[in-house]
Amino acid sequence: MQQLSVSTENRWEEWGHAPLPAMFARPDGYAVVGHDRRGEIVRLTTPDPAKAAAFAAGLLRTDDAVRSEGPRAWSSEAERVLREAGWHPGRAVDTTGWKQQLEQDGFRFHVAAEDFLREFGELVVGHGGAGITRAREPFDLDPLLALGEADRFDEWGEEIGHHLFPVGELAGGFLGLDEDGELYVVDDWPGRFGRMPEAMENLVLGVMPVHMPEPKSTGAPE
Template sequence: MTHRFSPATEACLKRAGWRPGRSVRTDHWESLLRAANNPVHASVVDFLREFGGLRVVHPHHRVPGKQDYFHINPSIAAKEFPIREDGLYDDNERVGAPLCAIGTACRDYMLLIMDAAGKVYASMDDYLFLVGNSGFEALESLCTPHEWAEIPQLRESSIYRGS
């Protein structure tokens, strides 16, 4: 798959160890995700194959002169967040699709999750944001200043069945 990053994003990714055509094994992450009942979409496997295991340092978007980072690593996501299917239930409901953990963002304060179409979201507490319509767009959005679209919460009665 061909994609072009901005020079700033490409520099951040290369400092983290990425190069065009990079390919890493994903079986250990796939096993971890399946054990947590995460749907391991083809989009997730393809994304992890090229970008999995990276810790990407980038300029902080809101604090000039500071650095921030994100991980593309389901193992770190599993340590920091309840990634079991029931832990992602509210986010799945809000986007109308099953989501799979792919990493963390904002110094591990946000969970990065991907749907089967490759859209990437960031979740923290009751907040859910669309980071990018593809993994590549999400990486660009994470490395350079972008505003993320917040996904609205569902009415309580639609979240809790039988209400």
């Protein structure tokens, strides 16, 4: 799959920080994902590349296509899924036990991981089915599922220049969060869902994570 994403910054790392459209080329056609004026997810699937490009351009031309970061409501579908899993506004769980066990295992805890786990820790989303640009996959936000994997997280953290802390497990690998609030799938290669809270929308609604650049070393961590 090939992907074209749009950012207000001149760095690929900024993908996912603002609700700007992305266009995907797939064997069966083209898909565009973006947000409307209310912040709801919108999408288009078409075999016509010109139609896909025009749709993406139209999203960019909306009055609020580029919005500053700040609090934002979940899309109705993402909120439904999260609430069914047990999330609610103001949710706060105790992270002390996770912090102690994972630090003893060799992980480095950071504030972004603590904030994430306080709000979302212990949630289990078991839904599947069609997503926006990938199939929705079940995920379990239990960081202890990554016990014994500190070396893997450290090695990939060195490759991308960030400290990765485990926050759960996705069908395709572990989920890790860096100190800037970027959410990754950590397997034999790291893929990036974007920065929270946009990353949670992408995870829940089935948006393909961005494949990170090839590692500087000769091969992926073992």
